[in-house]
Amino acid sequence: MVKNNEGSNLSGHIKIVNVTKNFVNPDGEIIPTVDNVSLDIEPGDFVCLMGPSGCGKTTLLRTIAGLLQPTSGEILVDGEKVTGPGPERGLVFQDPELFQWMDIEHNVAFGLKARKIYKERKADVQKYIDLVGLKGFEKAYPHHLSGGMKQRAAFARALINQPKVLLLDEPFGALDAFTRIALQERLLEIWKTFGTTIVMVTHDIEEAVFLSTKIVVMSQRPATVREVIIDDLDRPRDRNSIEFIEMRKKIMSVLDFDILTMSDRFEKEPC
Numbered sequence: 001m002v003k004n005n006e007g008s009n010l011s012g013h014i015k016i017v018n019v020t021k022n023f024v025n026p027d028g029e030i031i032p033t034v035d036n037v038s039l040d041i042e043p044g045d046f047v048c049l050m051g052p053s054g055c056g057k058t059t060l061l062r063t064i065a066g067l068l069q070p071t072s073g074e075i076l077v078d079g080e081k082v083t084g085p086g087p088e089r090g091l092v093f094q095d096p097e098l099f100q101w102m103d104i105e106h107n108v109a110f111g112l113k114a115r116k117i118y119k120e121r122k123a124d125v126q127k128y129i130d131l132v133g134l135k136g137f138e139k140a141y142p143h144h145l146s147g148g149m150k151q152r153a154a155f156a157r158a159l160i161n162q163p164k165v166l167l168l169d170e171p172f173g174a175l176d177a178f179t180r181i182a183l184q185e186r187l188l189e190i191w192k193t194f195g196t197t198i199v200m201v202t203h204d205i206e207e208a209v210f211l212s213t214k215i216v217v218m219s220q221r222p223a224t225v226r227e228v229i230i231d232d233l234d235r236p237r238d239r240n241s242i243e244f245i246e247m248r249k250k251i252m253s254v255l256d257f258d259i260l261t262m263s264d265r266f267e268k269e270p271c
């Protein structure tokens, strides 16, 4: 395992304790979004969060990131209460959100500069660009890159901070199937190399079964934990093996419940 060269002894343990998040809409109406969620995510776990659209997955992920404060309950990372964003928690969203006015090298170096550790760690910029396979594109601007390349740059920008926790919100959702599979493989290598704890939102059942150690299926909004499924298939995983297909069926059957109740709801409240 590559050592964290800042000498950190963080392990990436995430404890979500009775987290509830309500939003208030412009009319003052309270929108319950996450309801009393508790999860214990072990160091080095690869957790996939799944559930119906609009159920509150992104809200939960943003709360772990410290971008949102829970209405009640708390989140602890390595025993420390999360009160805001921090470099030990890296974030990658579906839309890579790179700085358009900076080339890839400067995008990747951003976290080091913001933390005033660029001088000591300058050599890491090339290391992380190489790690995500973007060698030769250091001087390219985001609009020169394909969707998959931009997403890889976003990973390099997050990983250079050597986060113990990586929070991913449908990071491959906008990519074609071929690029998605290639990036899933790359993400697994990164996970194995760094031992990072990963929490990833995905709607892709196959992706969740391929990558995860645990799959958390959430209910429709307000999100509660419907089921935590241990995904302990042997690695490397064969997407065509009987075990893989069985696991996929299992996830689908838990998710199906929600699709049925969602369609009931649509009948009652036509959109």
Ligand SMILES: Nc1ncnc2c1ncn2[C@@H]1O[C@H](COP(=O)(O)OP(=O)(O)OP(=O)(O)O)[C@@H](O)[C@H]1O
Pocket (backbone or CB within 6 Å): 023, 024, 025, 031, 033, 051, 052, 053, 054, 055, 056, 057, 058, 059, 060, 221
């Ligand atoms: N800042 C906000 N203010 C008010 N309501 C919000 C806010 N952010 C999210 N919501 C509402 O919270 C609910 C859950 O949204 P969220 O983005 O967490 O869902 P999701 O599970 O990630 O959905 P999807 O799978 O479609 O990405 C939605 O009804 C959304 O409109």
Ligand SMILES: [Mg+2]
Pocket (backbone or CB within 6 Å): 057, 058, 059, 169, 201
């Ligand atoms: Mg979302």
